[in-house]
Amino acid sequence: MSFVQFLINGISLGSVYAIIALGYTMVYGIAKMLNFAHGDVIMIGAYTVLTLLTGVGVHPLIAVIIGMVACTALGITIEKIAYKPLRNASSSLAVLITAIGVSYFLQNIALLIFGADTKSFINIITLPSLSLSGGELVLTGTTIVTIIACIIIMIGLTLFVNKTKPGRAMKAVSEDRGAAQLMGVNVNATISLTFAIGSGLAAIAGVLLCSAYPSLTPYTGAMPGIKAFVAAVFGGIGSIPGAMVGGILLGIIEILGKAYISSQVADAIVFAVLIIVLLVKPTGLFGKNIQEKV
Secondary structure (H helix, E strand, C coil): CCHHHHHHHHHHHHHHHHHHHHHHHHHHHHHHHHHHHHHHHHHHHHHHHHHHHHCCCCCHHHHHHHHHHHHHHHHHHHHHHHCCCHCCCCCCCCCCCHHHHHHHHHHHHHHHHCCCCCHHHHHHHCCCCCCEEEHHEEEEEHHHHHHHHHHHHHHHHHCCCCCHHHHHHHHHHHHHHHHHCCCCHHHHHHHHHHHHHHHHHHHHHHHHHHHHHHEECCCCCHHHHHHHHHHHHCCCCCCCHHHHHHHHHHHHHHHHHHHHHCCCCCHHHHHHHHHHHHHHHHCCCCCCCCCCCC
């Protein structure tokens, strides 16, 4: 397999990480908290879509839409029940522990409902593969759709944040929650909207991830969720363009690491990147230094 093929595969995987990382970076940028249960929302979305496809037999597009609605409702519920009461907590550690608790709760709920057996995910992307350079370079339908979806989501989210009233409210809350509230911004509704958007995107990421790697367990979202967090930190957590760039770069690094070094240490390479970034540029590629007034 050529270097260009590895590069394309890396961009495809990185696009999934980027979509997941958008959920992390939006929640952190606005609510100033890390939702470590985000990866498990991906898993719930994938199970929802798979159940609708195999158990109910609905059209794939309708299944994805219902999966997005389900994940959106789940994200809002998690925020209302688990995170909202801790919004003004004196220690951020309480929110972090709660997020980890929610993550394990979702995993165990999935174990009880769906069981621990690995289930084969149905690839709903029927776009034909594209062969280039005499067959040496192959773009699968899943790869094409994943990359296009990432670009569309990135552009749409950027326009939403910059051009709409709810988006500008998000930016205001991100800059100064207290001042935004004094100016009439509904902070609670804005944070709930942020969770809703991030969770809806998680459903799309779950479908794309399981279409490329067609296996599903209650722990499917755990490692991609952590890697997406690494991507968000890499790009500059709180930055939407940073999430996309960080995700794609991380996907390329992982695939090239598997191809040219060892598949057994590919994950270690990914986390080594996080350590290096934090040492060299703690704010990430697109992050901003924030000076706190004393």
